[in-house]
Amino acid sequence: MKLASKYSANSQPRTPFTLGNGSEDNNGFAEREARLRGWIARAESVCPYAPGLAHVTYLPPIDNLDQSLVHFLSGEMKAFYTAKENGKRVGRWLLLPHHEWNNHQHALKESETLFWGLNAAAANLRRDRKRVKQALARSLPGYQRQKNGNILNPIVGRLTTNSEGKPHPKSLFCSALSSHYQYEQYYRYAPTSVMVMIYAEEFQDHKERHTKAVSKINLEMIHSSLLEQLGTDLLCEKNELKGEIPRWEALISRILNLDSTDNASTCLHVVCQRWRELPEGIIEHSVRQAAQQLPLLTRLCHDKAVTAKQVLQAYFTETGLYTLPN
Numbered sequence: 001m002k003l004a005s006k007y008s009a010n011s012q013p014r015t016p017f018t019l020g021n022g023s024e025d026n027n028g029f030a031e032r033e034a035r036l037r038g039w040i041a042r043a044e045s046v047c048p049y050a051p052g053l054a055h056v057t058y059l060p061p062i063d064n065l066d067q068s069l070v071h072f073l074s075g076e077m078k079a080f081y082t083a084k085e086n087g088k089r090v091g092r093w094l095l096l097p098h099h100e101w102n103n104h105q106h107a108l109k110e111s112e113t114l115f116w117g118l119n120a121a122a123a124n125l126r127r128d129r130k131r132v133k134q135a136l137a138r139s140l141p142g143y144q145r146q147k148n149g150n151i152l153n154p155i156v157g158r159l160t161t162n163s164e165g166k167p168h169p170k171s172l173f174c175s176a177l178s179s180h181y182q183y184e185q186y187y188r189y190a191p192t193s194v195m196v197m198i199y200a201e202e203f204q205d206h207k208e209r210h211t212k213a214v215s216k217i218n219l220e221m222i223h224s225s226l227l228e229q230l231g232t233d234l235l236c237e238k239n240e241l242k243g244e245i246p247r248w249e250a251l252i253s254r255i256l257n258l259d260s261t262d263n264a265s266t267c268l269h270v271v272c273q274r275w276r277e278l279p280e281g282i283i284e285h286s287v288r289q290a291a292q293q294l295p296l297l298t299r300l301c302h303d304k305a306v307t308a309k310q311v312l313q314a315y316f317t318e319t320g321l322y323t324l325p326n
Contacts, residue, residue: 029058032096032192039191046187046220049198054092055080061098065113065120065136073121080197081170093172093197101178101193104322108150111176111322114195115154116140118174122157150322155200167200174198176322183228187221188322219245225314230304236296244296248315251294255286275313283309 033056040050057076062069076095083090095114101107116138123131134140142159144152153159157171167173174197177190207214222245223238252258256274287308291298300311 027058027098029096032100033094035191036094036096036194044184045190046185046217046224047196049092049203052092053083053085053088053090054094055083055090057093057095059095059098059114062110062113062117065117065138067136069117070120070124070132070136073117074124077118077121078125091199091202095195095197097193097195101180104178104180107176107178107180107193108322111195112138112151115151115156115174118156118172118197122170122172156197157200167204169199169201171200172197173200173203178322181228183224183232185220186224186228187217222314226300226311229314230300230306230311234300235303236300240296244294245315247290247293248297248312251286251290252312252315255283275309278309280307280309283307283312 037054039045043051057080060069060072080090080093097110097114101110116135119140120132120135123129123135131140142153154174155167155171156174158168159171160166160168174195175188176193176195177188178193179189179191181189183189219238219242223236223241226236226241227234252275255278256271258271284307287294287297287301297308297311300306301308304311
């Protein structure tokens with residue numbers, strides 16, 4: 001049974017609770033899609049990639065990572081790659097799980113299964129049997145993980161096109177969103193469970209060409225992470241945070257003995273691991289020495305009765321397929 005639908009960003013869902021094959025939509029796909037599209041249209045997502053033409057797939061139940069899943073995803077991926085509207089490439093792929101994720105653990109498990117299934121599908125379309133097997137075994141080379149196991153470079157398809165490290169034209173950057181976060185402005189919140197895919201080259205191009213927009217998004221991510229971790233009653237204005245973030249960065253670099261070369265070349269997950277392993281006493285001592293230059297950090301620690309290490313952890317925005325506040 002095919003459970004896929006394709007719409008432009010502004011088009012209306014088909015008759016609610018009815019799939020294309022005439023069967024009833026007992027999983028509320030159409031209603032969930034409408035909520036998701038309305039949320040995007042109202043600019044309630046902090047993601048700059050959210051607007052745009054979108055291909056939507058209603059997923060079957062995902063119990064195992066097997067050939068039947070790969071076959072289904074291959075067909076949907078091929079449809080996405082060829083999707084156009086008014087001559088324009090459809091650059092967004094939204095995959096709605098068969099059931100809403102019950103909690104963070106459920107989301108982590110199913111989104112990663114789907115991630116490897118999508119990689120197997122990409123290899124299957126290229127008739128690369130070796131990579132299909134590697135993806136099914138979750139052992140494709142080149143992928144990095146956080147200490148907690150989350151994937152740090154969630155790219156579907158070929159990681160790069162050449163030695164320069166540029167994304168392959170057909171590779172896709174993906175992330176998983178859900179409604180289980182406490183703070184609705186958290187950068188991984190969405191009104192319904194969804195896996196979001198965009199072309200990786202578009203993601204990279206935006207980062208390189210629109211530095212001001214990226215800086216704004218980074219600020220949103222750090223601010224929302226603080227509110228998610230420390231509570232929405234936190235007295236922390238974005239402008240004040242923006243002014244102090246460079247000092248946080250300088251403090252972290254100094255404590256970890258990073259120089260400009262390290263900042264450019266050191267893998268984020270390595271830096272984060274080194275930070276987590278630092279004794280809190282070392283961090284607290286450095287913060288006390290620079291307290292006059294860190295009024296926001298000092299106040300947050302006092303108001304929420306937390307350590308500087310806990311607050312500064314929000315600075316690290318490790319990507320991951322499905323990111324949880326640390």
